[in-house]
Amino acid sequence: MNATLKTIGVLVVFFIAAPLLIVVPMSLSSAPSLQFPPPGYWLGYYAQYFSDPSWLRPTLNSVLIATANTVLTMLLVVPATFALVRHKFWGKSLANVMMMMPMAVPHIVMAIGYYSYFGQLGIVFSKLGVVLAHTCLSVPITFLVLSANLKGFDRSLERAARSLGATPAQTFLHVTLPILRPGLLISALFAFIQSFDETVVAIFISGRDAETLPRKMFDSIRQDADPVIAVISTLLFVVVLGALLAPHVLHIARRLARRAVPILENRS
Incomplete structure (x- = not known):
């Protein structure tokens, strides 16, 4: 049974990592567009990415927006999770449903709604608008992760601390x-990834x-299939791999x- 599970695990990992066998060589390709197998290899597209403001500016925007989204999401979700998990009040079931609603609605529908509403507020095509929209999308998954951790929390530890005068x-x-620190860190990580990776809403309101x-x-792959896309994908993979290792x-x-x-002590 263990051997079977290990085999299945290896196959799943290979299936997930298989695209990298194509993306990484294409990032080193000398072709003018995405092409596999590459006709030649060079580092020109890496140099182009790190020297082209049209790529560096969106990268910085994504990092700033994702960071702001993470902070705002955690400020909203942490107290909401404590209230919904630990307390009983009228409308609790409705509040739970509303917290999960963004996960049930297609992003294209929400993008159209954000575009219309934020347009009236005058924040469409702004970083603030993107942060607010991404926060709404990040709330459900963050709430699920944190509430699961909080439900398994042993409250007798808190009662013991209070009885000792804390x-x-x-x-x-x-x-x-x-x-709860591991759950909080994982929740924040999911919020960051949700914002950094989101495309549909960003197309409408950024x-x-x-x-x-x-x-x-x-936009780049729709217009000219720029190989810099493969460079970015490879760099993101390296960052994730580095974080895991x-x-x-x-x-x-x-x-x-x-x-x-x-x-050293023995030698001294």
């Missing part, structure tokens, strides 16, 4: 927050000054450091 704020900072990287990539590298480095300390 204030509600001290209990939250020193008991609740450390235990103007020239608020153009995001996914919208730039969509960083904890393991740090763990190995700490183990090596702990082993080195006694050796």
Whole structure:
């Protein structure tokens, strides 16, 4: 059974990673457009990406918008999750449904609604409009992750802290927050990815000054299939891979450091 599960896992990983076998070589291609297999290899498109403001500006916009979206989403979702999970009040079921509604509505429908409503407010084609729209889209998945962590939280730990004289704020900072930290970090990560990767709403409400990287990539592949798209995909993969490997590298480095300390002490 274990061997079967491992085989299935390897096949799933290969299926997910298979496009990289095409994307990475195309990022190094010397062809004027996306072409596989590449006729030749060079690093010109990497240099073009890092020197072209038309690509760097959307990248910076996406990072700023995703960061602002993450902060705003967490400020809204954290208190809402505590209220919906730990308290009973009239309209709780309706509030739960409303929190999940953006996940059930197609993004194209929401994009049209945002375009009309934000147009009346005068914030369409602005970073603020994109941040607000992305926040609405990020709330459901963030709420699901955080509520799952909060439902499994042992409240007897908080009661013990309160019985020992801790204030509600001290209990939250020193008991609740450390235990929920992994769930909070994962929720924030999902909010960031949701915003950074979103395309449909950005196409409708992001103007020239608020153009995001996914919208730039969509416009580019629709017009001329610029190989810089493959460069960006490869760089994003490297960033994600680095983030996944960083904890393991740090763990190995700490183990090596702990082993080195006694050796150095003996030598001294």
